[in-house]
Amino acid sequence: MSLTNSTIETMKKRQSVRTFDNQYITETHYKKIREYIITEENLVGPFGNKGKLELIQVTNNVSDKGIKLGTYGFIKNPQGYLVGVTENSKYKLVEFAYVFQKLVLFLTELGIGACWMGGTFNRNSFEQEIQLGEGEFIPCITPFGYPNQKQRVFDKALRYVVRADNKKPWDKLFYDSTFEVPLNKEKAGSIEIPIEMVRLGPSASNKQPWRLVLSTDRKVCHFYIEHTPNYSSKLGYDMQLLDMGIAMCQFELACKELNIEGGWIVENPNIGLPNMQTEYLVSWNTL
Numbered sequence: 001m002s003l004t005n006s007t008i009e010t011m012k013k014r015q016s017v018r019t020f021d022n023q024y025i026t027e028t029h030y031k032k033i034r035e036y037i038i039t040e041e042n043l044v045g046p047f048g049n050k051g052k053l054e055l056i057q058v059t060n061n062v063s064d065k066g067i068k069l070g071t072y073g074f075i076k077n078p079q080g081y082l083v084g085v086t087e088n089s090k091y092k093l094v095e096f097a098y099v100f101q102k103l104v105l106f107l108t109e110l111g112i113g114a115c116w117m118g119g120t121f122n123r124n125s126f127e128q129e130i131q132l133g134e135g136e137f138i139p140c141i142t143p144f145g146y147p148n149q150k151q152r153v154f155d156k157a158l159r160y161v162v163r164a165d166n167k168k169p170w171d172k173l174f175y176d177s178t179f180e181v182p183l184n185k186e187k188a189g190s191i192e193i194p195i196e197m198v199r200l201g202p203s204a205s206n207k208q209p210w211r212l213v214l215s216t217d218r219k220v221c222h223f224y225i226e227h228t229p230n231y232s233s234k235l236g237y238d239m240q241l242l243d244m245g246i247a248m249c250q251f252e253l254a255c256k257e258l259n260i261e262g263g264w265i266v267e268n269p270n271i272g273l274p275n276m277q278t279e280y281l282v283s284w285n286t287l
Contacts, residue, residue, distance in 0.1 A: 017113025020077040020145030045095025052085040070122030078143035097245025113147040194254035203243040262286040
C-alpha cells in the first residue's frame, strides 16, 4: 500500500459515504484505482494468499453491460463499484477483508468516498458482472464517488441509527494477559496506537466483535472474535469475520507507519475464554 500521507490519519478521518456527488470520477483517479487493483502487493492478505478485486463503472446505477445493480436504496449517485471475490472459509474471508480495507483507505486518501456493503446489495446483479470461479462468491462491495457535502444528512442519520460513531471503550475490547484484566492505554507500550486503530475501524452494524489480549511481555497481541449469535446467518457466511480482517489491516498498517516490526502467526495461547461466543483467530508477534 503506497499512501503518500499518514495512514494513521487516513484511518482516523475515514467515514462511510453513501451519498455521492454527480461529478464523474476523473480519468486520473480511475487510472490510479485500476493500477491499484492489479498490483500484486495490494492484493496479498496477511497469510500470503492473493485476493481478487474488480472495478465496475456505472451510469445511473446501470453498468456498461446494461445490468441494473441493486443496493436497496441505501446508496445515492454512485459513480462505480469495487467488488471483491473470495471463497467462503474462515481465513479466506479474513484475508479478503484485510485486502478490501486497504483499498477503502486508498480511496479515502484520494478524496473518494466509499462504504462497506455486505447485506444491503443484490448479489445476483453483481454476479452477472463478475467472473466467479468454482467456490467463489462476493461477500462485500463498495460503491464509490466523490462525497456530496450538501446531502450528507442521510449519511449522518444512518450513522446515528447504527451507532457508527459510538465506539466501545478500551476496557470492553482489550485485555491484559487474560480476559479478566482490562488493558489500560498507558500499559499498552509501543502498540497503543495500532490497538486504537483497531478500535476506530468499521464493523458490520458497528458490533465491534474484535477482542485483543496483550501478552505480559508486550511482544504478542492475540486477536479473538466475539461472535454475535445468528448475526448474518441468512447470508450464508459469517460477516463478522470480515470485521476481523479489517481490524488486522488497521493494526498492521499502523505498526508499519510506526516502524514496529512483526508478523502474523496462528498459535492459540489457550487463554481462558470469557464466553462461548469468543474464538481465537490470530496473533501479532512483535519482532
